Amino acid sequence: MLLSLPFLWSGQLAGIFQIPLSIPLLKAAWWISTDGHVGFTALKAISKLREPAEAIGCAIAWTEKYPRVELSAYAGLLAAGAGLGDIARNMLVACGQFPVDRLGLTEMLEFTIAKQFEPFGAAGDCARRLEARRDLSASVSAMIHTELLWDAMLSGRLDEAGRRAEFMLSVGEAPPAHVALSALARHHGNETAALRHMDQARLAPAELCYYRFLSACGTGADAEAREMLDELGDYNVSLADYASAQVAAIRGEQ
Amino acid sequence: MNFETALVLLPGLVVGLSLHEFAHAWSASLLGDNFARRQGRVSLNPFRHLSILGTLAIFFLPIGWGKPVQVNLYNFRHPKRDYLISSLAGPLANIIVVICCVALAQLTRHDYSYGPQAQPYVATVHFLLMFTASINTILATINLLPIPPLDGSKIWPCLIPGLKPSFGAKGIWIFIIAIMVLMHTGSLRPVLGFAVNSAFHYMPSSDSHLYSWRLEEGQIAYKKGRLDLAERKFSRAIESNPRPHYALHWRAIARMTAGRLPGALEDIDRAIAINGAKPQYVELRSLICDRIESPASQPDLRRPNVE
Numbered sequence: 001m002l003l004s005l006p007f008l009w010s011g012q013l014a015g016i017f018q019i020p021l022s023i024p025l026l027k028a029a030w031w032i033s034t035d036g037h038v039g040f041t042a043l044k045a046i047s048k049l050r051e052p053a054e055a056i057g058c059a060i061a062w063t064e065k066y067p068r069v070e071l072s073a074y075a076g077l078l079a080a081g082a083g084l085g086d087i088a089r090n091m092l093v094a095c096g097q098f099p100v101d102r103l104g105l106t107e108m109l110e111f112t113i114a115k116q117f118e119p120f121g122a123a124g125d126c127a128r129r130l131e132a133r134r135d136l137s138a139s140v141s142a143m144i145h146t147e148l149l150w151d152a153m154l155s156g157r158l159d160e161a162g163r164r165a166e167f168m169l170s171v172g173e174a175p176p177a178h179v180a181l182s183a184l185a186r187h188h189g190n191e192t193a194a195l196r197h198m199d200q201a202r203l204a205p206a207e208l209c210y211y212r213f214l215s216a217c218g219t220g221a222d223a224e225a226r227e228m229l230d231e232l233g234d235y236n237v238s239l240a241d242y243a244s245a246q247v248a249a250i251r252g253e254q
Numbered sequence: 255m256n257f258e259t260a261l262v263l264l265p266g267l268v269v270g271l272s273l274h275e276f277a278h279a280w281s282a283s284l285l286g287d288n289f290a291r292r293q294g295r296v297s298l299n300p301f302r303h304l305s306i307l308g309t310l311a312i313f314f315l316p317i318g319w320g321k322p323v324q325v326n327l328y329n330f331r332h333p334k335r336d337y338l339i340s341s342l343a344g345p346l347a348n349i350i351v352v353i354c355c356v357a358l359a360q361l362t363r364h365d366y367s368y369g370p371q372a373q374p375y376v377a378t379v380h381f382l383l384m385f386t387a388s389i390n391t392i393l394a395t396i397n398l399l400p401i402p403p404l405d406g407s408k409i410w411p412c413l414i415p416g417l418k419p420s421f422g423a424k425g426i427w428i429f430i431i432a433i434m435v436l437m438h439t440g441s442l443r444p445v446l447g448f449a450v451n452s453a454f455h456y457m458p459s460s461d462s463h464l465y466s467w468r469l470e471e472g473q474i475a476y477k478k479g480r481l482d483l484a485e486r487k488f489s490r491a492i493e494s495n496p497r498p499h500y501a502l503h504w505r506a507i508a509r510m511t512a513g514r515l516p517g518a519l520e521d522i523d524r525a526i527a528i529n530g531a532k533p534q535y536v537e538l539r540s541l542i543c544d545r546i547e548s549p550a551s552q553p554d555l556r557r558p559n560v561e
Contacts, residue, residue, distance in 0.1 A: 005306060102293045134329045135288035141328035170334065171327040172418045 004033035015045045036068035052082040069098035073105030085117035104137035120249035124151040153218035154250045175201045176211045183215030206235035217247045260313045266386030268300050270393045271320035275303035277347035278323040285336040287329035295323050315437050337419045338412035341405045348394035355387035363458040366496050380460040395449040402429045465495040481512040499529035518542050
């Protein structure tokens, strides 16, 4: 472990300057230590420098020789990011065989798979199941709270959505929560609060349109919803399609 | 920092960092966030908390650091309040270490009372307790500075309305480099000096330390020719050590130089009674006796060779 650190640190440093030597250094760090955390750090750096396929291949090769939960989970996340649902699911199964996942990546992979490759309700179900857990990482908690906020919003449980948004803002920066609170304030006729929250919702234009569309659908502001969907289509067609399918699916369930 | 000082500071640093990180993890766990427990951080095992770079840093900087405990605010019932408590727990643990060290030092301060066999060990333990208290004072003080990623940067947003408690990792390296520069250039010395001096005010010196210190002061006074002051310092040194043969030898020299020959003879006789007839003691005794027996035994400011 100690011996691998000079390789890991120099590999990471070389990676910052995009020097090709960083990849062999990071691989050497893993082979010397075979520690899951070192492997995860090395894989993260490799995935930034190379194509996801190469990083996934690397992770699979490493886990075949020395199975580590961090490597399986991260490989699954990379696969999910590349749209490779089957590999991501296989990696999730592999993660389940380890008793302890200290980094909490398994739940992130589980939720990512539910969100990306399962029918629309699956992510909400997964989020509800994970919500009761008190040992999740902050990034997984943020994902599930965001999911449950929009689930409540689109299901018409506006009080619950308001409470969830307020809680998210009490924890930290949460621009989507500001969008939800802005829509709720407008719904209750409080234009000042609506504008104040919208000012604080610092998001990329496409994301802002996406969340404003969901908020408008949730609060029954159909005209604004149509306007936002059109605007979202201008920024990102696939996200617009996803958003309209998401709303249709949740409304279809009710 | 030289290697020997760093080695002496290392046990205190290991204890301080381990308890500091344990306190963060344990308090978070008590408040409902079990992520640190899942990561194995609710443990007193130092290897769970020490970072290699942070531990080795003690050899280059006057401080080190451990692996930060990751806290998930979503798991807290009252995020701001609970994050404040969990952030304060680390520096509080260091303050508790300081209090414990000062309390234990009450047992080791009178090291001569443990007898000549145990005295060196008791003195070493006292010395380590004092260093542990010092480094934990520094750890607590530095961590309360409002600079990310130190605990102080997490505390203030919890107290000031409108600020968000969580801080993103963006730009954290700039702050880390800034802290290192501040440490290395000594810019934090006024703050740290104030904290350490305040803590030292409550830290008891050991009798052996007081003995050496007073003896040294007496020797300096003697070399400057301030014989009365030297005698007073040697007398105070003699009070703090039950076997003060060396201080008695020096007071005998000071008294002889000042012409107080009966007192000098009494001192050197006591030194011989305590530590045996060492050649330098015997030589001084014969010198004093010669002067007593000599009819012109007036105050002689010609000092004997004490080098």
